[in-house]
Amino acid sequence: MALNIYDFLEERKRQNSFSRGSEATFFSENSYLLSAHEPFRLYLHPLTPFDICRSNILIRALVNKRVIERLYLSRARVAEKEGALSVEEFMEEAMGDLPYFSYDKEKIFVPFFSRALNRIYATDFFKMEVAPYRRLLRDFDSVIMDPFDYWGAALFDSYFTRLVKVKEHEGSLAMYDYDAERLYFITPQGRLENSLAFFDKDLRNPGKTHLMVRIEKVANAYFMNDQDAFYASLLSERLVSRESLMRYRKKRLKLDLPAPSLIEEKER
Secondary structure (H helix, E strand, O other): OOOOHHHHHHHHEOOOOHHHOHHHHHHHHHOHHHHOOHHHHHHOOOOOHHHHHHHHHHHHHHHHHHHHHHHHHHHHOOOOOOOOOOHHHHHHHHOOOOOOEEEOOEEEOOOOOOHHHHHHHHOOHHHHHOOOHHHHHOOOHHHOOOHHHHHHHHHHOOOOOOOEEEEEEOOEEEEEEOOOOEEEEEOOOOOEEEEEEOOEOOOOOOOOOOHHHHHHHHHHHHHOOOHHHHHHHHHHOOOOOHHHHHHHHHHHHHOOOOOOOHHHHHOO
8 A cells, every 4th residue: 555644644644542432432331222123234344433433323223213203102102191291202302312314304313224223213103003014123235335335424424423513525525533532524425534543653732723724724724635725725724743744744655656646645
């Protein structure tokens, strides 16, 4: 693989608290939920923080599915008393804290299901007790789809992750991971294009305040494929040390590689 800035900075990254952070902890405590479903087993052993992000999306979706089913079935079997909330009102209130994302003004609570099936978990709850949808309560592996292909980048800009949107450009997203201290560039198809690690070992006393304004300059340069602005913003905003960038450039010269280009980096 050709030497690129993304892999180089990943190797130079200083240690952070990601392994003890909320997302890593959430995965370690709940990953067993993935093992019960064949389509999800490849997400059981994430290698990177972004992989953990993807796995946690699925875990939160599984939890949503179970919670919504239990809420509805328990409420539907209780006779409505005078003055009590209707099933619809009860569900809306009870589901208020569940993660979701909006798609064409519809709330998506179970992103590994299609849009049509998601309506059952958002509004058409009664179908849970009607064939053929009743089987979704127990045996649903056959209707699981790849949520990242189906929903694309929008899934990462939602309550299913702890990522923060820095910039959107022609359907692509730049999302910052505070725990991992990485900027992810995600394609419209929901795939990771590049992961940019900040705060390398040579960066002395790295400042971590007002990050969104600082990182946005990097994202703008990336999407404009402006190589000079990209490297200049990494330095001026003290996200990467001058020493590491010099090491990177010397290494490329030693290997007799052409001058780096963001387009080349993206097509690695």
